[in-house]
Amino acid sequence: MRCRIVRPNLESYLAGELPSLHAVDLQRHLDACPACRKEMEVTRRLVKGLRSSFQDAIPPRSLPLPNLTVQPQRLPWLPKVASITVLGLLLLGLIVAPSIQPYRHETPAALMQTSPIPAHQSQSREASEVINRHGTDWRISIN
Amino acid sequence: MKHNLFSEGKAEQESLVVLAQEGDRQAFMRLFQGVQQSLYRAACVILQNDQDAYDATQEAALKAFRFLRSLRQPQFFKTWITRILINECRGILREKRKMSYYPDMNNWHINLREAAGAEINVLEAVNHLTFNYRTVVVLRYLDGYSQKEIARILGCPIGTVKSRINLALRKLKEGLVVQDFPEPHSEEGHHAL
Ligand SMILES: [Zn+2]
Numbered sequence: 001m002r003c004r005i006v007r008p009n010l011e012s013y014l015a016g017e018l019p020s021l022h023a024v025d026l027q028r029h030l031d032a033c034p035a036c037r038k039e040m041e042v043t044r045r046l047v048k049g050l051r052s053s054f055q056d057a058i059p060p061r062s063l064p065l066p067n068l069t070v071q072p073q074r075l076p077w078l079p080k081v082a083s084i085t086v087l088g089l090l091l092l093g094l095i096v097a098p099s100i101q102p103y104r105h106e107t108p109a110a111l112m113q114t115s116p117i118p119a120h121q122s123q124s125r126e127a128s129e130v131i132n133r134h135g136t137d138w139r140i141s142i143n
Numbered sequence: 144m145k146h147n148l149f150s151e152g153k154a155e156q157e158s159l160v161v162l163a164q165e166g167d168r169q170a171f172m173r174l175f176q177g178v179q180q181s182l183y184r185a186a187c188v189i190l191q192n193d194q195d196a197y198d199a200t201q202e203a204a205l206k207a208f209r210f211l212r213s214l215r216q217p218q219f220f221k222t223w224i225t226r227i228l229i230n231e232c233r234g235i236l237r238e239k240r241k242m243s244y245y246p247d248m249n250n251w252h253i254n255l256r257e258a259a260g261a262e263i264n265v266l267e268a269v270n271h272l273t274f275n276y277r278t279v280v281v282l283r284y285l286d287g288y289s290q291k292e293i294a295r296i297l298g299c300p301i302g303t304v305k306s307r308i309n310l311a312l313r314k315l316k317e318g319l320v321v322q323d324f325p326e327p328h329s330e331e332g333h334h335a336l
Pocket residue numbers: 002003006029033035036037333
């Protein structure tokens with residue numbers, strides 16, 4: 001393991017979040033490399049400083065509970081419509097696909113490249129992304 | 144090892160989520176009480192203003208209650224509501240158009256200074272970080288979330304979380320070189336990160 005591999009993993013190592021195999025390699029490197037040992041010590045002190053600063057700096061404050069003036073919303077209808085559409089598209093694909101194939105039957109290789117099924121699969125993948133966007137996370141997406 | 148709201152009474156917490164999803168306000172209040180301080184403290188560091196932090200926390204509670212039915216895995220309530228809070232903070236900062244500006248010294252800073260004494264150097268350095276870096280630092284070292292949990296909160300890959308943490312730490316090290324860390328750069332020509 002080299003220094004440039006070790007350095008970005010030091011924080012994970014300190015947090016115990018490196019897979020054990022990598023951790024063993026990293027520890028072996030640290031035993032042999034004073035520069036990385038020093039960098040790890042700096043990182044360790046900084047992380048410790050951050051933790052204790054945050055703990056000390058913001059004392060718990062008694063906060064009033066929010067006044068829940070709203071009702072929980074029903075789940076939006078869009079995911080249901082989208083999933084029905086996806087199923088419809090898949091069914092349509094299964095029905096239409098055999099009728100397209102005879103036009104492309106000359107070479108099996110050509111068939112594999114131009115089979116309509118992947119196109120429908122990618123369509124359904126797009127559609128399910130729409131579901132995801134408009135399902136669980138659509139109201140709280142970060143970007 | 145990691146701080147986890149649901150490590151105790153996990154099943155009870157999950158049933159509270161289910162009750163709250165049906166509109167049970169008491170159940171939601173109990174859930175929210177378990178995360179309120181954590182949300183408020185995170186918002187304090189991210190927004191650097193306790194009134195804004197309070198507003199963000201209250202707004203996050205309302206949105207969480209309103210949209211709770213879109214939470215399909217009750218065990219992720221805390222990361223889910225934290226995600227809502229981070230979005231609120233982002234919105235507040237965007238509104239104030241101070242995403243990348245060094246903030247004014249406000250009351251909160253003064254309170255911090257009194258409470259933290261010598262540790263203020265670290266916090267001032269955190270305040271210099273831009274939104275994305277400040278947010279990962281807060282989630283990681285104030286709340287003690289794992290990289291995987293932070294990835295879930297921010298909706299980005301673990302690799303992105305890891306590189307943001309590393310870059311934030313590098314910036315903090317650079318900012319804290321003189322006061323806190325003698326000779327942080329290796330003399331052997333190794334290039335950290
Ligand atoms: Zn090394």
